[in-house]
Amino acid sequence: xxxxxxxxxxxxxxxxxxxxxxxxxxxxxxxxxxxxxxxxxxxxxxxxxxxxxxxxxxxxxxxxxxxxxxxxxxxxxxxxxxxxxxxxxxxxxxxxxxxxxxxxxxxxxxxxxxxxxxxxxxxxxxxxxxxxxxxxxxxxxxxxxxxxxxxxxxxxxxx
Numbered sequence: 815x816x817x818x819x820x821x822x823x824x825x826x827x828x829x830x831x832x833x834x835x836x837x838x839x840x841x842x843x844x845x846x847x848x849x850x851x852x853x854x855x856x857x858x859x860x861x862x863x864x865x866x867x868x869x870x871x872x873x874x875x876x877x878x879x880x881x882x883x884x885x886x887x888x889x890x891x892x893x894x895x896x897x898x899x900x901x902x903x904x905x906x907x908x909x910x911x912x913x914x915x916x917x918x919x920x921x922x923x924x925x926x927x928x929x930x931x932x933x934x935x936x937x938x939x940x941x942x943x944x945x946x947x948x949x950x951x952x953x954x955x956x957x958x959x960x961x962x963x964x965x966x967x968x969x970x971x972x973x
Contacts, residue, residue, distance in 0.1 A: 817896060818845065818903040819945060821918040821927060822910075829920050830907060836942035837904065845903040847895060849910030857883055904945040916951055927951045 823830065827846055837844050848854060861883040864872035872883040892912060900906050908915060916929035924937045934951055936944065944950035 817893075818900055819905045819950065820892075820896075820912070820915045821905065821907055821951075822912055822915045823907045823918050824909070825920065826909075827907075830918075830925075832938035833925065833941055836938040837945065840942050840946075842904040842942060842945055843902055845900040845906040847900070847906050847908045847910075849890065849908060849912055857881070 861872035865885045874881045
């Protein structure tokens with residue numbers, strides 16, 4: 815299984831709507847993962863009851879969505895979450911603390927990805943295109959054709 819790219823976010827999904835749309839136009843999938851306390855809710859009482867009785871998973875389907883409740887023992891393991899829930903995603907946006915994962919933030923009409931000393935700026939279309947690369951957020955891995963065509967310098971690493 816190919817592991818999706820991970821980016822940490824601090825804003826709600828609405829801030830990233832243009833990225834979801836640009837990725838969808840390229841037949842790429844983006845996942846959304848929320849980590850933290852308290853547990854997400856509300857969860858249907860029937861799922862809570864099934865999980866309380868020992869069901870491995872309790873699933874409700876209807877109204878165009880699926881709700882899954884899986885009891886956990888111990889802290890979540892990111893690798894397991896990605897394997898179980900995000901197969902086929904090119905990118906997973908993570909809301910919450912997840913260690914040393916690059917941060918995605920809104921910058922005007924575009925976005926910026928900060929990973930250590932490397933900061934990259936993208937518009938939504940070039941961001942989605944970059945997801946096809948193995949290391950899309952490293953300094954030399956992506957040239958934004960929009961800036962190249964305009965004669966502007968491409969975004970570079972920020973010391």
